[in-house]
Amino acid sequence: MDFLKRFAENRGAVAGAIALALIVVMAITAPLIVPIDPMSTRGRPLLPPGGEFAFGTDMLGRDVLAGIVHGARISLMIGLISTVIAAAIGVSVGAIAGFFGGWIDDLLVRITEFFQTIPSFIFAILLVAIMTPGLTSIVTAIAVVTWPPIARLARSEFMGLRRREFVEAAVLSGVSRFRIIVSEVLPNAVSPLIVMGSLMIATAILTESALSFLGLGDPNRISWGYMIGAARTVFRQAWWLSVFPGLAIAITVLAINLVGEGLNDALNPHLKGRVRIQT
Amino acid sequence: MRRRTTMGLMGRLAAVVFALVLAGAGAARAEPQQGGTLNSTLWPEPPGIVIGIHLNAPTLLPSSKIFEGLLTYDFALSPQPMLAESWDVSEDGLTYTFKLRQGVKWHDGEDFNAEDVVYSLTKFIPEVHPRSRPTFARTTVTAPDDYTVVLKLEEPYGPLIRSFDVIGAPIVPEHVYNGSDIRENPANRAPIGTGPFKFAEWASGQYIHLVRNDDYWLDGRPYLDEIYYRFIPDSASRALALETDQVHLATQNDIELVDVARLAAMPHLEMTTKGWEWGAPISWLEMNLRREPFNDVRFRKAVMHALNREFIRDAIFFGLASIPTGPIHSSSPFYTNDVPNYEYDPEKAKALLDEMGLEADANGVRAQIGLLGLPYGELWDRLSQYIRQALGEVGVEVTIETSDVAGWGSRISNWDVDMSTTYLTTLSDPALGVARSYITENQRKGVLFTNTAGYSNPEVDRLFAEAASEPNEDKRRELYHQVQKIVADEVALAWLVELQWPTIHSAKLKNVVRNGLGPNDNFAEAYFEE
Numbered sequence: 001m002d003f004l005k006r007f008a009e010n011r012g013a014v015a016g017a018i019a020l021a022l023i024v025v026m027a028i029t030a031p032l033i034v035p036i037d038p039m040s041t042r043g044r045p046l047l048p049p050g051g052e053f054a055f056g057t058d059m060l061g062r063d064v065l066a067g068i069v070h071g072a073r074i075s076l077m078i079g080l081i082s083t084v085i086a087a088a089i090g091v092s093v094g095a096i097a098g099f100f101g102g103w104i105d106d107l108l109v110r111i112t113e114f115f116q117t118i119p120s121f122i123f124a125i126l127l128v129a130i131m132t133p134g135l136t137s138i139v140t141a142i143a144v145v146t147w148p149p150i151a152r153l154a155r156s157e158f159m160g161l162r163r164r165e166f167v168e169a170a171v172l173s174g175v176s177r178f179r180i181i182v183s184e185v186l187p188n189a190v191s192p193l194i195v196m197g198s199l200m201i202a203t204a205i206l207t208e209s210a211l212s213f214l215g216l217g218d219p220n221r222i223s224w225g226y227m228i229g230a231a232r233t234v235f236r237q238a239w240w241l242s243v244f245p246g247l248a249i250a251i252t253v254l255a256i257n258l259v260g261e262g263l264n265d266a267l268n269p270h271l272k273g274r275v276r277i278q279t
Numbered sequence: 280m281r282r283r284t285t286m287g288l289m290g291r292l293a294a295v296v297f298a299l300v301l302a303g304a305g306a307a308r309a310e311p312q313q314g315g316t317l318n319s320t321l322w323p324e325p326p327g328i329v330i331g332i333h334l335n336a337p338t339l340l341p342s343s344k345i346f347e348g349l350l351t352y353d354f355a356l357s358p359q360p361m362l363a364e365s366w367d368v369s370e371d372g373l374t375y376t377f378k379l380r381q382g383v384k385w386h387d388g389e390d391f392n393a394e395d396v397v398y399s400l401t402k403f404i405p406e407v408h409p410r411s412r413p414t415f416a417r418t419t420v421t422a423p424d425d426y427t428v429v430l431k432l433e434e435p436y437g438p439l440i441r442s443f444d445v446i447g448a449p450i451v452p453e454h455v456y457n458g459s460d461i462r463e464n465p466a467n468r469a470p471i472g473t474g475p476f477k478f479a480e481w482a483s484g485q486y487i488h489l490v491r492n493d494d495y496w497l498d499g500r501p502y503l504d505e506i507y508y509r510f511i512p513d514s515a516s517r518a519l520a521l522e523t524d525q526v527h528l529a530t531q532n533d534i535e536l537v538d539v540a541r542l543a544a545m546p547h548l549e550m551t552t553k554g555w556e557w558g559a560p561i562s563w564l565e566m567n568l569r570r571e572p573f574n575d576v577r578f579r580k581a582v583m584h585a586l587n588r589e590f591i592r593d594a595i596f597f598g599l600a601s602i603p604t605g606p607i608h609s610s611s612p613f614y615t616n617d618v619p620n621y622e623y624d625p626e627k628a629k630a631l632l633d634e635m636g637l638e639a640d641a642n643g644v645r646a647q648i649g650l651l652g653l654p655y656g657e658l659w660d661r662l663s664q665y666i667r668q669a670l671g672e673v674g675v676e677v678t679i680e681t682s683d684v685a686g687w688g689s690r691i692s693n694w695d696v697d698m699s700t701t702y703l704t705t706l707s708d709p710a711l712g713v714a715r716s717y718i719t720e721n722q723r724k725g726v727l728f729t730n731t732a733g734y735s736n737p738e739v740d741r742l743f744a745e746a747a748s749e750p751n752e753d754k755r756r757e758l759y760h761q762v763q764k765i766v767a768d769e770v771a772l773a774w775l776v777e778l779q780w781p782t783i784h785s786a787k788l789k790n791v792v793r794n795g796l797g798p799n800d801n802f803a804e805a806y807f808e809e
Binding site for chain 1: 514515535537538541590594595652657660661663664665667668671672678679680681682683
C-alpha cells in the first residue's frame with residue numbers, strides 16, 4: 001500500500017505507467033487489433049497517412065499502422081528478454097564477487113571491467129554481425145553488452161550487506177552460501193536492481209532500434225528500428241515512414257524511464273532523486 | 280607572372296572577339312563550344328585506373344577517357360571506328376584485318392602504331408584482363424605493317440567483333456609496358472593513353488583530375504578543358520551536389536533510385552537510361568537446382584507466376600527497370616520475346632504446387648526455403664522482403680538470410696544456398712555474358728558468376744556452343760532464339776528485372792550518352808552549352 005502511494009506521488013511515473021500499460025496491451029492484442037500480416041502488401045506503395053491507411057503505406061505498400069502495432073511486440077519482447085538475461089548474468093557475477101570478496105572478487109571485477117572498456121554499441125554491432133542478424137543474436141548481443149553495470153551495482157550492494165549481523169549469523173549457523181545469497185542477501189538488495197533493470201529495458205529497446213536501423217535487425221520480423229532504417233532514404237518523399245515508428249520508440253522509452261523513476265522513489269524513499277545508470 | 284598577364288590579356292581579347300562573333304551570329308549557338316570543367320561523381324574510389332588491370336565500375340569511368348579501343352559500339356552494339364579507321368572480316372570469319380588511324384600520339388608524345396595493338400592483345404590482356412583473356416586466347420595477332428593488324432582464328436568466333444571496345448580490349452602503350460612487370464608499372468598510377476583526356480592528378484580520398492589532350496587525333500576535340508571525378512561517399516550528398524550544380528554528372532549506383540524521378544524533374548538536370556547497352560544487367564532470383572523442390576520445373580514456374588514483376592519494377596526499382604522474358608537482355612540484337620511467358624497469377628502458382636503434391640499444412644505452409652539476398656543496400660533488401668511476402672501468399676514460406684558481400688559470394692559459389700538474388704551484366708554478346716550462367720561445363724564450384732544454379736541441358740549446351748562459333752549473324756540469332764525458348768520454358772533462373780542505370784547530368788552538358796558505352800564513352804564530343 002505504502003509502495004503504491006509513494007509511486008503515485010510521482011505524477012510523471014503514473015503517466016508513464018498508463019502509457020506503458022497501453023503499449024503492452026497493444027503489443028499483446030496486436031493480432032486482434034490489426035489482424036493482418038504487417039509484412040504483407042496491402043495497398044499502393046507510399047500512400048500518405050489518412051484515408052484507408054491511417055498511418056500511410058511504406059515503399060512496398062505495407063500498412064505502417066500494422067507495422068507499429070506488431071512492431072511493439074518485437075521491441076518490447078527484445079527489451080524484456082535481453083534485460084532478464086543481462087540481469088541474471090549481472091546479478092550472479094555481482095553477487096558472487098561482492099559476497100565472497102578476495103581473489104574471486106578481483107577476478108570477476110577485472111572481467112566486468114574488460115567488458116566495460118569496449119564501447120557497448122560497437123560491441124553489439126560486432127556480435128550481431130558475427131552471429132548473423134536474427135532475434136536470438138540481437139537479444140544475446142544486447143544482454144552481453146549491458147550486464148556489467150548491473151554486476152557492479154549488485155556487487156556494491158552485496159559487499160555492504162555481507163558484513164551485516166543477520167548475514168554473519170546465518171553464516172555461523174551453517175546455512176549454505178547459496179541459500180544465504182538467494183534468501184538472505186538478495187531480497188535486501190533487490191530494490192535498486194529492479195529500478196536499474198526497468199531503465200535498462202528502455203536502453204535495450206533503443207539498442208535494438210539502432211541495430212535494426214543499421215540493417216542488423218531480423219529481416220523476417222518487423223520492428224520499429226527496422227521501419228525507420230528502411231525509410232531513411234525516402235525521408236524527403238515520405239516522412240510518415242520514419243516519424244510514426246520514431247514516435248513509438250520515443251513514447252515507449254520515455255514511459256519506461258518515467259516508470260523507472262517512480263519505482264526508484266517508491267522503493268528507495270530515502271534515496272529520492274534520480275538514478276544514474278552508466279551503459 | 281608576365282606570362283600570366285599576357286595570357287590574361289589574350290584571354291580578354293579572345294572573349295571580346297568571341298562575344299562579337301556571338302552577337303553577329305546568334306543562330307550559331309547550336310555549335311559545340313570549347314572549354315569548361317566537368318565535375319562528375321565517382322563512387323566508390325576505384326582501386327586503380329588502368330582498364331584491364333582493374334575492371335570495377337568506378338575504374339572504367341575515368342579510364343575510358345584516357346584509353347581507347349580499336350572500335351566502339353553504337354546503341355545497337357554495331358561496331359564503329361575508334362583507333363581502327365576501318366576493318367574487314369573475311370568471308371569464312373577467320374581473319375580480321377584492322378587499318379589503324381595514323382597520326383595518333385600517346386600522351387607522352389610517342390607515336391601510336393601496330394606494335395602497341397599487338398602488345399596489348401597478346402601480352403597485356405592475356406596477363407591482366409580476366410574477362411577478355413579467353414577471347415583473345417583464340418587469336419593469333421600479327422602486324423604486316425605499322426598501321427595494319429591482322430587477327431587470325433582457328434574457328435569462327437561470333438563475339439569477337441564485339442570485343443574491341445575500350446573496356447574489353449584497351450590499347451596500352453607498348454613502349455611503356457613492354458619488358459616490365461605490368462601490374463607494378465609506375466604508369467599505372469599516372470596512365471598514358473591515346474584518349475582525349477590526359478591523367479593529371481589523383482588526390483586520394485578526394486578526386487581524380489583529367490585535363491584536355493591538346494594533341495588528340497580528332498581535330499578540335501575534346502571540347503572540355505578538364506574533368507574532375509569527385510569521390511562523394513553518401514548518396515544523399517551526391518543528390519544534393521547535383522541539385523546545386525556542384526557536379527554535372529552522376530550514373531549507375533550513384534543516386535538512389537527513389538531520388539531519380541525527383542532529380543530528373545528538375546529543370547537544370549536531364550536523365551537518361553541509355554548507354555548501358557554493353558553491360559545489359561539482368562537481375563534474377565537464382566534457385567539451387569541441386570536441391571528440392573527447385574529441381575522440379577513446376578516449382579520454378581510456380582515461383583514465376585507468384586511474383587508480380589510489374590510491382591517489382593514499379594515499387595522497388597521505381598520504374599527504372601523493364602521485365603525480362605528470358606536470359607538475353609531486350610537491348611541485345613539476339614533477343615526474342617517469342618518465349619513462354621509467365622504472367623502474375625497466384626492461382627496458377629498454387630495449382631502448379633498442388634500438382635507437385637506440395638499440400639498446405641495447418642498453417643498454410645507448403646514448403647520452407649531460405650533466401651540469401653544480394654547485400655548491396657536497401658533496394659535489394661526490399662526485393663527480398665517482397666519475394667518473401669509474394670511466395671508466402673502461395674504457401675511457400677521464405678526465411679530471409681543476411682550476409683556481407685564476401686559471405687554472399689562464398690555461399691553462392693559453393694552452392695550452399697536455396698535461393699539467392701543477384702544481378703549480372705550480360706555483356707555485348709550472349710557468348711560472353713549469357714552462356715556462362717547456363718552451360719553445363721561452367722558449373723565450377725567456388726567460382727562466382729558461373730553456372731551456380733546448376734542448370735544443365737545438353738541441347739542448350741549444344742546451341743550455345745554452335746552459336747559462339749557461327750560466323751553468320753542471322754544464323755547466330757536463330758540459334759539464340761532457340762536457346763531462349765528452351766531456357767525460358769525450363770525457368771533456369773527466375774528473371775526479375777532488366778536494370779536500367781540512370782545517368783543524370785546537367786542540362787547544359789551535351790553529348791554525354793552518345794553510344795552503347797554511355798558514360799564510359801571517351802567524352803571527346805561532350806561540351807557545355809552556354
